[in-house]
Amino acid sequence: MLIIGIAGGTGCGKTTVVNQIISELPVDEVCVISQDSYYNDTSHLPYEERVKINFDHPQSIDFELLISHLKKLKKGETIQQPVYSFIDHNRTGETLPTKPRKVVIVEGILILTNPAIRKMFDIKIYVHADSDERLIRRLKRDIAERGRDINEVLDRYQTTLKPMHQQFIDPTKEFADIIIPNNNYNTVAVDIVRTIVKDRLN
Numbered sequence: 001m002l003i004i005g006i007a008g009g010t011g012c013g014k015t016t017v018v019n020q021i022i023s024e025l026p027v028d029e030v031c032v033i034s035q036d037s038y039y040n041d042t043s044h045l046p047y048e049e050r051v052k053i054n055f056d057h058p059q060s061i062d063f064e065l066l067i068s069h070l071k072k073l074k075k076g077e078t079i080q081q082p083v084y085s086f087i088d089h090n091r092t093g094e095t096l097p098t099k100p101r102k103v104v105i106v107e108g109i110l111i112l113t114n115p116a117i118r119k120m121f122d123i124k125i126y127v128h129a130d131s132d133e134r135l136i137r138r139l140k141r142d143i144a145e146r147g148r149d150i151n152e153v154l155d156r157y158q159t160t161l162k163p164m165h166q167q168f169i170d171p172t173k174e175f176a177d178i179i180i181p182n183n184n185y186n187t188v189a190v191d192i193v194r195t196i197v198k199d200r201l202n
Ligand SMILES: Nc1ncnc2c1ncn2[C@@H]1O[C@H](COP(=O)(O)OP(=O)(O)O)[C@@H](O)[C@H]1O
Pocket: 008, 009, 010, 011, 012, 013, 014, 015, 016, 017, 137, 138, 141, 182, 183, 184, 185, 186
C-alpha cells in the first residue's frame, strides 16, 4: 500500500489536486481520506459553542482515530470514515465505508503537523498558493458551498486562519518531499504525481 499525505493551507487546492490525481486512476485502486472527516466529535456541545471552535488548530483533529483507521487499512480492513458537515460544524453521525486500496491519499491542512501520522506517509506533498489567492478562493467557496457570509469568513481569517496558518501549517512545508506551486492550475506537477502512483500500481 502506498500512503500519500497532501497538506497545504485552506484554499490552496488540495481537494482539486487530489481529484486531478485520481481522475485517471481505476476507482478500485485508490481511496481518499479527508482530514475534515476527523474533526473531533463535538456532539455534546450546542451549535453556539461549536461555531467558536478553532478548526485550524491541530488539537481540533482526532488524530488518534485517523491513525487507527490508517493502521486498519494497512491491515486490509474496511473503515467507517465519519462524514462531516461544515454547516453544522460537526460529524453527521453517518459514515462512509472505505475499503483498503493500493493507493491511499490523506488530505488536510494539518496532517503534516502530527509526527506519528507523518511517519505513515510514503510520500508527503505540500500544495502552496499565496495567502491572498487562498483567501479569495476560500471566500468564494465558503459562501457558495458552506453557508457562510463574507464577514464571517473575513473575521475567521483574521482571528484564526491566518495566525494558525503561520504557526502550524506553513512550517510543515519543510517535511514535504514535493511542493506543488498552485497559484495556477499545475498540470505538470499533477502529471508527475500521477506517474509515481501509476508506477506503483503496475
Ligand atoms: N489552481 C487553481 N486556480 C484557481 N482556482 C483553484 C485552483 N485550485 C483550486 N481552485 C478553486 O479554489 C477553491 C478551493 O479549492 P480546494 O481544492 O477546495 O482547496 P482546499 O481543499 O485546499 O481547501 C475551489 O473552488 C477550487 O475550485
